[in-house]
Amino acid sequence: MAASPTYGELTDKGASTNIAWHEASVDRAERAKARGHRSAILWFTGLSGSGKSTLANAVNAALFKRGLATYVLDGDNIRHGLCKDLGFSDADREENIRRIGEVAKLFLDSGVIVLTAFVSPFRADRDKARALVENGDFLEIHCDAALDVCESRDPKGLYAKARAGQIKEFTGISSPYEAPENAELRIDTGGQELQQSVEIVISTLQDRGVIPAA
Amino acid sequence: MAASPTYGELTDKGASTNIAWHEASVDRAERAKARGHRSAILWFTGLSGSGKSTLANAVNAALFKRGLATYVLDGDNIRHGLCKDLGFSDADREENIRRIGEVAKLFLDSGVIVLTAFVSPFRADRDKARALVENGDFLEIHCDAALDVCESRDPKGLYAKARAGQIKEFTGISSPYEAPENAELRIDTGGQELQQSVEIVISTLQDRGVIPAA
Numbered sequence: 531m532a533a534s535p536t537y538g539e540l541t542d543k544g545a546s547t548n549i550a551w552h553e554a555s556v557d558r559a560e561r562a563k564a565r566g567h568r569s570a571i572l573w574f575t576g577l578s579g580s581g582k583s584t585l586a587n588a589v590n591a592a593l594f595k596r597g598l599a600t601y602v603l604d605g606d607n608i609r610h611g612l613c614k615d616l617g618f619s620d621a622d623r624e625e626n627i628r629r630i631g632e633v634a635k636l637f638l639d640s641g642v643i644v645l646t647a648f649v650s651p652f653r654a655d656r657d658k659a660r661a662l663v664e665n666g667d668f669l670e671i672h673c674d675a676a677l678d679v680c681e682s683r684d685p686k687g688l689y690a691k692a693r694a695g696q697i698k699e700f701t702g703i704s705s706p707y708e709a710p711e712n713a714e715l716r717i718d719t720g721g722q723e724l725q726q727s728v729e730i731v732i733s734t735l736q737d738r739g740v741i742p743a744a
Numbered sequence: 745m746a747a748s749p750t751y752g753e754l755t756d757k758g759a760s761t762n763i764a765w766h767e768a769s770v771d772r773a774e775r776a777k778a779r780g781h782r783s784a785i786l787w788f789t790g791l792s793g794s795g796k797s798t799l800a801n802a803v804n805a806a807l808f809k810r811g812l813a814t815y816v817l818d819g820d821n822i823r824h825g826l827c828k829d830l831g832f833s834d835a836d837r838e839e840n841i842r843r844i845g846e847v848a849k850l851f852l853d854s855g856v857i858v859l860t861a862f863v864s865p866f867r868a869d870r871d872k873a874r875a876l877v878e879n880g881d882f883l884e885i886h887c888d889a890a891l892d893v894c895e896s897r898d899p900k901g902l903y904a905k906a907r908a909g910q911i912k913e914f915t916g917i918s919s920p921y922e923a924p925e926n927a928e929l930r931i932d933t934g935g936q937e938l939q940q941s942v943e944i945v946i947s948t949l950q951d952r953g954v955i956p957a958a
Contacts (some may be wrong), residue, residue: 555801555804555805555816556804556805556808556814560808561808564808564811587769590769590770591769591770594770594774594775594778597778599813600770601850601853601854602769603850607850607853611846611849611850611876612843612846612847612850615839625829629826629843632825632826633826633847633850635825636815636817636821636825636826636847637851637854639815639821640815640851640856642854642856662825
């Protein structure tokens with residue numbers, strides 16, 4: 531620990547001066563100007579195994595290479611941290627998505643392009659996250675792969691457990707996935723090369739003026 | 745909304761290719777290298793009216809001017825968002841600080857110097873936030889102003905309400921403030937000019953190698 535510096539005594543002058551302290555906040559527009567790009571929430575949604583986290587991380591890496599400020603929120607950094615108190619009841623799932631939406635909003639405000647990669651199966655919960663921010667700041671990206679493709683991948687063995695009844699209310703097996711009806715993007719993560727999917731997301735960000743052309 | 749692009753059909757090739765998709769994550773060290781500075785959590789703690797938010801915002805503005813990635817978490821962006829479900833019971837106060845610590849950790853991981861400005865009166869809660877991250881990533885900054893100075897400022901009229909019994913368990917009046925014993929910095933926000941306080945924080949960040957010398 532560094533030693534604390536020595537400070538002056540309390541003085542009347544100090545106290546009265548301090549009343550004049552004012553907020554020197556930096557707003558989102560200033561950050562965007564300094565960074566050379568707008569911020570946005572890229573909300574990836576889809577079945578387990580549909581490639582949300584893979585695609586989000588690949589887009590993230592591509593944007594990072596271009597010098598842009600980005601961050602991925604996914605199970606790895608949320609489930610054992612901010613949301614570790616939550617289980618899988620309906621109320622807890624809803625609260626999980628609510629918190630992710632609020633954290634994404636903070637990153638948006640900080641000038642970062644934030645990519646969230648969660649199943650987020652319910653339309654109402656996704657719409658609530660969308661409603662937290664301005665129109666145009668939230669891009670819903672449906673990672674659309676057929677259930678049998680996702681189940682054949684089963685990278686974490688979750689489908690096998692769900693089929694064996696060891697996981698209750700597993701999305702696609704014993705709990706519904708409500709596909710987006712008006713997503714900004716639908717990506718064929720069942721059949722398409724990853725690089726092609728990345729390019730579609732990037733070009734959409736360019737077309738919408740979030741990031742400059744390469 | 746942009747029209748969705750057209751995608752190819754699902755193919756066996758696609759599905760098998762996708763199994764080889766791998767994570768392309770960007771880590772904190774890469775971000776620090778690209779940005780030219782490390783990230784850190786600057787945890788401002790002190791009585792209501794001690795100048796936490798003012799100092800945090802002024803440091804934030806100074807760092808932003810130097811082109812660094814920064815963000816302030818305070819009541820303005822947390823209380824009505826991520827933590828709007830929480831009240832002021834002991835359990836809720838603890839959960840409030842827990843969530844702020846977890847969100848600060850996410851910003852840290854994203855390469856941002858994050859400044860949190862909350863009373864955070866209890867040592868145990870602050871220590872839990874500190875314990876979430878590596879040694880050296882968490883700088884506790886005690887905004888130290890005498891109670892009578894804070895009460896005379898009373899920018900939000902909260903002390904008056906607390907004295908009138910309209911706010912229960914108000915820190916400093918009817919609930920304890922546990923001052924840090926080993927804070928990385930103690931700042932005399934009761935008597936010292938704001939600019940001097942800002943300079944102390946900035947030079948500490950330089951001395952610790954978080955940010956380069958100006």
